[in-house]
Amino acid sequence: MTTSSCQRCTTLERRLQREKDKVHVLERLIEERSATLYEAKQHSEELAHSVESLLRSLPEAMLVIEDDLIIDCNQRAEELLQQTRETMQGKPFTEFVSLAQIDKLPCEVECNWLAGNQPIPTLSSAAEVIGSTNKWMLVGRDMRERQQMEARLLQAQKLESIGQLAAGVAHEINTPIQFVSDSMHFLKESYEDVKPLINAYEEHRQLWPEDIRHHIEELEEDADMEFLREEVPAALDRSISGLERVASIVKALKGFSHPDRDEQSLVDINEALSNTVTVTRNEYKYHAELSLVLGELPSLTCHLGEINQVFLNLIVNAAHAIADNHTDGTLGRIEITTIAIDGAIRITVEDDGGGVPDHIKERIFDPFFTTKAVGRGTGQGLAISHDIIVNRHNGSLDIEDGPAGARFIITIPIEQEGAQ
């Protein structure tokens, strides 16, 4: 073997060794890269999972839109629009959102989202998806709860001012009524005192001189003394009875308009009901007779003003239902019963106003749902009542069919732990 061929062999051996070393290095690199890829994949999957969880738990509904078509949405959007993700994908977003105002992105606008034919008031924001020119995202916040709270606040403020006014008026009326009432009692007692005297005059009339007796009899005839002797006591009794009624209305008004502080107080539910019945009498007296069947109840710790508001809503609703149902002018019937049962107080308000169809029953406690004509109902009364009983007093408000109408059943636990 020559020197040059020997040198060539050495070179080749060194090259071979270098290439073998390279293979080892490359194998290690591949392993490292595989491990890195695996970790990156794991990390990506975890990230995707957390993003998905985040999107699913978002209280806002989210739609991803490409070329005006929905390509993705989150769970809240499915719930809000009552459609599955699969059915929404590929549909134009305008089928669900009336967003004529979107002419530039990003924007924020109050608009309605459409679940079927039902408009849902929503605060929407629209923004481009980062890194995409024709893809954008629509995020909507359901405004119903906020609007309901605003309506409730408004109603509470209204009731508070009416309550303050009523309490003031009741106080002002109370004082004159008191002295008028005292005076009427005084008159009645005085008349009773004078009656024996008048009887004595009558008995001894024959003893009087003729001319004087004749003159007195003429005066008696002019004054219609016979009639007065019969009617004055009756008039006094009627006046006293009327005054007692005014006094009871004033007392009921004061009780009903009790300023409701945020804390709860011990309340006699029967008394609260009686007060509310008195102040709402004008609402039902032309359409229905109202009977109260009050059981023996323990005192209940509750928000009196709110509870009164619930009673008022139910009585007014019953009166409206009867008015709509009894078109022949016959009086309907509202029966309110109270009973303490199973650690709770149950109040039942039943009417004969024809009842509520099943398809309406499902939505009757939804905010803004109303079957009443515009101006007669806002759809807030039963929603607020439901909120007051369920959320503020841990109770339940249910509706069922009565024999000739609707029966609303309020159940409030006597123990009010954890109530708001």
Added chain:
Amino acid sequence: MKGIVFNVFEEFIETIAGEEFFDDLLDSTVLQTQVPFVGPGTYPDADLMALFTAAVERLGVEPGQALKQFGQFLFHKLIATGPQYAENVDLRQFLLSIHTVIHVEVRKLYPEAITPEFTYDESDDHLVMHYRSARQLWQLAEGLIIGCAEYFNEEITIETQTYDDDPERCSFTITFNGNSEH
């Protein structure tokens, strides 16, 4: 510096001076790297510069010219690993895509790769490529552009402007003279 550049450099030296020359070069040069250079690996810039400096000294060639020739050689090897990037484009389009396409693809494969920055000025007759790199290897970049023109069979003229106050910067004004086969 990526290992592929070291491997092409080895091939370049072997083409010019033979396999034994490169073995001697490896034996006589002090390197930070103790393992063989492999394409996907990343190695100190200083190692390539040490090998390059030792090679030009032994061969007695002008370093700048040698770096340009290496760039020319390097382009043909690099494009062979991804010929699809040179399809359906002409030379000018390819050069314009270096920063926005080629370097992006490089970083996809090798996230730790440090690529030079290119900005462009265009006119009908010229394309000005503004190079910036902390490595200051503008001769290598020039060689790559020449190699690129060869690949596209186009005649070009390059006017190179360096900046004394900023050695990381260089501008290449390229004039396109048409197809080199005609």
